[in-house]
Amino acid sequence: MKRHPIPLLYRSQHPHPCDDHLPPDLHAGLQQRITEVATSTVELARGENLAHSGAAFHHLYLVVSGAFKAVQLGAEGRSQIVCFYGPRELMGLSGFSQRRYTTDLSALMPSVVCEFPVQAIESAVSADRLLLERLLTYVSEGLERAEQDQFMLGSLTAPQKIACFLLRVQAMRRRIGGDANGFDLPMTREELGSYLGLTMETISRLLSHLHAQGVARIDKRHVQILRDDLLQAWRDEGVDLPLSKRKKSPELRVA
Amino acid sequence: MKRHPIPLLYRSQHPHPCDDHLPPDLHAGLQQRITEVATSTVELARGENLAHSGAAFHHLYLVVSGAFKAVQLGAEGRSQIVCFYGPRELMGLSGFSQRRYTTDLSALMPSVVCEFPVQAIESAVSADRLLLERLLTYVSEGLERAEQDQFMLGSLTAPQKIACFLLRVQAMRRRIGGDANGFDLPMTREELGSYLGLTMETISRLLSHLHAQGVARIDKRHVQILRDDLLQAWRDEGVDLPLSKRKKSPELRVA
DNA sequence: CGGTCGCTTGATAATCGTCAATTGATGTGG
């Protein structure tokens, strides 16, 4: 974990490390302001942590490259991944209420982030109404995402969860940059299972099934979705697992 | 659903409908500002909706009395409750990103709320740095809660979920006001099941079991927790369901 | 008084977790 301070002089005079890595929908003026409050970039190896649950909340982090997971810790050593982050996403937003990080933030692969002191963010925000609205929007977006995840975890079956996840990743990819043929998942089966409330084995079986059915090409971590329509059907209507003996064909009951 | 406008003249000169119903940890000066932006109070009967998923995001709502549920809608008519709200809680905070409500907000019982135009909130917030920090804190708190709920939905067993829920309600009650002997749940078994990702029947069985074991008194919607320690054990270590044949006593295997 | 609603309880079954064995990839040290 190497930290590279960004000298004050440097800021906003040279091309900034964050340039082209800021969240979308940001006006030029705001980009300026934001790069001014970044103090360092940090490089992390796979498995290294940016923040620990319960630690003092001093920085927000912008993912420049790589990917991260946010891990909720529970009793008895249990834990669950509650969010994944990729480039241009802001991490740490749930810390404002307690002034503590509420999850661990851990790199899924070699990654680079940009570090923003909370103090400086708050000053910049009270000086600029647009910036306030942006920050509020980001936290609110996180809340919206978390509540959708609650729905996913509580109301969908295993095949529906996987389909939902893959479709979301694809939509993300589409919004960011072009995606020629497919994409690479940054997480292991176990991590994906943790996020979806399933086991590694279930994830593996379902991905194999998707492959066998020709819905997607799955090669290790590489995924190419072949039949968007079928995947949407998986998500919205569910499917029979290959494991299931047989679909219940509800025979007419005698009245 | 009756709406009662609060005349401009009236505001901050008379006792305000929101007084004593504002969120905790609010300075006197902020209370003043907040009551100034409230435009109406609204009375709702059980089942009436304050907001519909996808509708334009014009107001935040403060619960004055009663209780609400936030309902996420999914494909094929599925839905799940993602949050319950009681007095002094702010509803609608997930709407800032899309400028649309992301859930339905529906009254669980006859209730009263105070209505705040988003526009006015944002003006007040840019004028007052403390108010900004408060609002940010509330949204961030919501995010923290939702991520805890993700953990609950994805990582806990049915008995653990119920125990977790009851302990949270009790902690809430303790923070707000005194609680003599127990409390009344504002939601049906079905609504609680929706929130916890379980069915009505499972909720009913587990509450009966808690009663039978002497962990809590359960009488319809009224709950009195008798053994905090046992309930915490339910939450942290899990228990055997009464339905389960037998706990797997892992016999020593021959090597 | 009939009907709906909320709730309880029982019987059955299916989804998905657990346990186990295997394979291939990666990396490390002798």
Place this chain on the structure above:
DNA sequence: CCACATCAATTGACGATTATCAAGCGACCG
């Protein structure tokens, strides 16, 4: 460079947690 260990992933067999289906009961309401 190869043996060895470790880790990610796949696949199978089995079982338990929890959903589904069903029946019944009391309360409340029009």
